[in-house]
Amino acid sequence: MAEPKRIDLKNGKVRWRVMVDAGLDENGKRVQITVTRDTKTECKAERDRILAARAAGTFIAPARSRWGSGWSSGCSTSGGTSRRRPSARTGSPWSTCTTASGTSGCRS
Numbered sequence: 001m002a003e004p005k006r007i008d009l010k011n012g013k014v015r016w017r018v019m020v021d022a023g024l025d026e027n028g029k030r031v032q033i034t035v036t037r038d039t040k041t042e043c044k045a046e047r048d049r050i051l052a053a054r055a056a057g058t059f060i061a062p063a064r065s066r067w068g069s070g071w072s073s074g075c076s077t078s079g080g081t082s083r084r085r086p087s088a089r090t091g092s093p094w095s096t097c098t099t100a101s102g103t104s105g106c107r108s
Contacts, residue, residue, distance in 0.1 A: 001051070004043040007036070016043040020050045022061045031061050 004016040015036055022031040033050065037043040053059035 002047070004037075004040050004047070006040075016040045018043050018047050020047050022050065022059065023054060025061075033061065 002018050002020070004018040007015040007017050009015060015038060017034060017036045020033045020035055022033050025031050035043055035046045035050070037046060050059060
């Protein structure tokens with residue numbers, strides 16, 4: 001069983017991170033989950049919760065996408081642009097991307 005590793009952030013804050021083996025996906029590939037928490041105790045508790053749920057057969061691995069459905073469904077690099085440099089005209093840190101149909105797909 002993996003022990004949590006200490007992560008020192010640039011701002012001086014300390015976080016704890018552990019990789020948990022969550023079994024195999026439908027294609028037979030290994031699935032690992034990264035658990036990051038504020039304290040070592042919280043990190044161990046989450047690791048143990050995942051391992052217990054996996055042993056009981058009740059664990060459901062989270063979806064692979066980190067971004068909400070709005071990000072993954074709207075931002076397509078085929079025919080459009082995605083995450084361009086900051087724009088002085090729009091004032092937003094990232095300008096809106098366009099999809100293949102030319103409509104705005106991302107949140108600015």
